[in-house]
Amino acid sequence: MGAKRRRRVMAQLDQAAQACVRAGAQMTDLRRTVLRLILEAEGPATAYELLDRLKRTRKGAVPPTVYRALDFLMAQRLVHKLERLNAFVPCAETGHQHMAQFLICRECGTVAEIEDRAAARALEHAAGREGFQPRHTVIELEGTCAACSHPASG
Amino acid sequence: MGAKRRRRVMAQLDQAAQACVRAGAQMTDLRRTVLRLILEAEGPATAYELLDRLKRTRKGAVPPTVYRALDFLMAQRLVHKLERLNAFVPCAETGHQHMAQFLICRECGTVAEIEDRAAARALEHAAGREGFQPRHTVIELEGTCAACSHPASG
DNA sequence: ACTGATGCGATATAACATAACATATGGCAT
DNA sequence: ATGCCATATGTTATGTTATATCGCATCAGT
The missing domain is CATH 3.30.1490.190 (Ferric-uptake regulator, C-terminal dimerisarion domain)
Known part of the structure; x- marks a missing residue:
């Protein structure tokens, strides 16, 4: 069911983009890509795993590239950091503020x-x-x- | 009030040692020293801060030295790790199991x-x-x- | 003494994260 | 159109946190 899943990811990305517009925040290509990688991941993804995947399409990517995107996505509450794992997951309840x-x-x-x-x-x-x-x-x-x-x- | 505080730390160390005996665990010199450093710290102490202090009395101390001691102390529930800070504090309720x-x-x-x-x-x-x-x-x-x-x- | 468990020494490296400065991009006031 | 500002990203280097691995010493139980 890869196709179904891809469609769901796309829908989530669009939702996220709309949320950013409402918040007056810029959903750039880089940020969108990092969010996509997190959404596509099977489970929690570490910053360096995301970096490796990001490099496939963005040659010059380095740690700050991904950490900045993650900071933005966390500020927008689109992504959570799991402190025990030093890893990141998509927010399941995107939109409303909550104590996850x-x-x-x-x-x-x-x-x-x-x-x-x-x-x-x-x-x-x-x-x-x-x-x-x-x-x-x-x-x-x-x-x-x-x-x-x-x-x-x- | 340095003297008073030192006495309290000593009492806590003795309590901890007794708890270890009850648990069939060995409170060695190294572990006792690391616990003392944590008890003496003003607030949360990072592993490398503890390492620096430890080196004053234990020349050859290296990261594994302190991490091993911390692992032991956490297993004995004498110390907590704060995941957000990557730092360690003494357990306030030493003895009974609790969800801190x-x-x-x-x-x-x-x-x-x-x-x-x-x-x-x-x-x-x-x-x-x-x-x-x-x-x-x-x-x-x-x-x-x-x-x-x-x-x-x- | 033999054996196994454990504690620790010692070296190296892995994994995670940020500082600091440079360059581009786009909006907007003049 | 031009200059200016804010934001985003590029770039280089480094700082911080944590673990792997191998080896040696000690000690309790047999």
Whole structure:
């Protein structure tokens, strides 16, 4: 189903471009390409993996090239960084602001993004009690996913 | 209050040593020294900062020296790693297992460790709904602490 | 003494990220 | 059209964080 997937990626890229227009941000060729590479990746992609892929179509690409694009994409909330993996994934809920939470499987490397409102609220309240104003929150649960917990069951 | 503080660090080191005995783990000189450096630090300490300090008393210290000690201390839950900072802090609740949460101030660099049971429960439930078994959880809120939010108020 | 586990020394290198300065590109006021 | 500014990207170099690997020493259990 490569064709179907490519169409979905294209749609996501168009959505992202529109979001940038609304935000008054410039979705350039470079940024679009890096976002595409992230969307096309099977799982989390490291900056240097993205760089290697980027080089295929952009000869002079070097680390700052990709890190700048990543900074932009993160600022636009189109991409998340997984701090435990030093790797990047597309934002699953592009558009609305949210406190993303990630389930990282140690066995198969799969990453699932969830959004548990109760947990988010609880953390916001806990921060509030301390007089703390959160701007960016990292929530990453590392462990074993359902598939890897029930080996060869299905 | 240097003397008071030194006594507190000593007490924490002794506690840690006892915890290791109970766990059947060896608190060696190196590990004890690295833990002491972390306890003595004003805030989060990076591995290479610890290495520099360690070198003063241990000439041949190199990165693996400190990383091995850190791995041990984290396994014993005596030290936490802050993923956003690539830095290490002592565990505030040494002894009982807990899902630590950190409030990291961007202004002053202060890090507070809290433990909000409601948030922890919510995340555990959310993970459970996905069939995910968490082994290690990272929760880090980056923002502005109370002191930095109310500048020059006191 | 033998053996296996572990802790650490030592060297090298991998992986991740940014600083600093140069060059291009496009909008816009004159 | 020209000059100016802001933004994006190119370019070079370097800084920062972390691990692989091999070897030696120590020590508990047999």
